[in-house]
Amino acid sequence: MSGTDYNFAYLDEQTKRMIRRAILKGVAVPGYQVPFASREMPMPYGWGTGGVQVTAACLVPEDRLKVIDQGADDTTNAVSIRKFFQKTAGVAVTERTAEATVIQTRHRIPELPLTEDQILVYQVPIPEPLRFLEPSEVETRKMHALEDYGLMHVKLYEDIARHGEIATAYAYPVKVEGRYVMDPSPIPKFDNPKLESAALQLFGAGREQRIYAVPPYTRVVSLDFEDHPFDPSKAAHPCALCGAEDSYLDEVIVDDAGGRMFVCSDTDYCAGRREAAA
């Protein structure tokens, strides 16, 4: 089958309109989870079906798309989704953060600060920050509606009581514009400060059928205690390849004798720094 057998960006126009309405509502109410009629996509749930639908609804033919998975452009998930849109939308693609207009991401925010011309689309496995604290979805929606968020701090309290510090390292809960508590998808808490960004950030959860958004320059505060403030920690090493000390690092096991190295998780950031140094 050739690419021309698809509508632009795979989804039909009615579906894209439906998703765009959900996105607009999400932008109007920052952090609020908007239900939408998620479609079956040609990939399994958990592989980014929500992000793909949001991206499909945002793309225009002039866009330049970048897809990252855990910061890397060259992993299976990123490569597959990039190919998917190359085939179904025929849009240009890039690995350079600065050149992209739409970036779909799984579990990272690029190190390079984003601009007002960019859209960052997150793949979200579990949109409900209260899910593992309150099993009833009816009750969690009520808690969001009534701004009844004491339970979120109970979780942080438990962390400190058990580990001596807030041990939540990813999917760290944030409060958006002083109102909704939001799960920022499983990004490391190192990335939480970057949620206050110039770019539009959209979150799509396909299986859970929810879309939410953080508009540009929205206030995003990581929850904490007065005497245990939020700490965006990272591994205490420089990148072994580019020497960066300010980027989030992956630990890579390099042999079976305990050898390991720390490298930037954002491959484009790392490559850009090495090019500049060369």
Add this chain to the structure above:
Amino acid sequence: MTPLLEVRGLTKAYGGRIGCAEVSFTLWPGEVLGIVGESGSGKSTLLNCLAGHLAPDAGQVIFDTRGEGPRDVLAMTEPERRMLGRTDWAFVHQNPRDGLRMRISAGGNVGERLMAVGARHYGEIRAQAADWLARVEIAEGRIDDRPSAFSGGMQQRLQIARNLVTGPRLVFMDEPTGGLDVSVQARLLDLIRGLVRRMGLSAIVVTHDLAVVRLLADRLMVMKDGRVIETGLTDQVLDDPQAPYTQLLVSSVLQA
């Protein structure tokens, strides 16, 4: 003096069946009211209607709020009622599993109400939790244990600590000593009586155990088939029952 709680004509029906009908009473500050009756007499329905867990079909529940004086609880908005439910009110369930978070440590359980009303200082929350655990005779070293590792009596005491930490003025108790053996019951009753007297709490205690109301309650209300059939001072009702059903109830107790 303004009554703390005034209930007028409270009625709740489950379809054609009556849950409770035309219940009216007044609760004064510092007073403990016992509600007794057999299973199915509408005690728990009444308590759940009062505490806002069930929506009654008719009637008024007027509570003397701290800020705005007497207000009809049933006419309040949901956020207001929830706020009341975790500040001025407390609810002690018969089964501690219903009132506790079993997967969260004892300290977290006690601290939850504090965090729900805006406490954001870990050290202070923990200090208050430790203080309350001591007051209900739970060793401080168990603050990080989960309630599932506690005995039934300890779980019930933990539930009480968790409820009283925000200094409520009105406590609803549904069979607080149910399912505990007699020696544990006695100590728990002792503890509750001490706390109620010291903190000047008002309480509504639902039970079928006459020994519990004899010890705790100032006044008694006897229910049968959803209606209140007799009210009076506890000793008066228990020692000189007037209604035939109350006579039966009192004479049914085995004398040890």
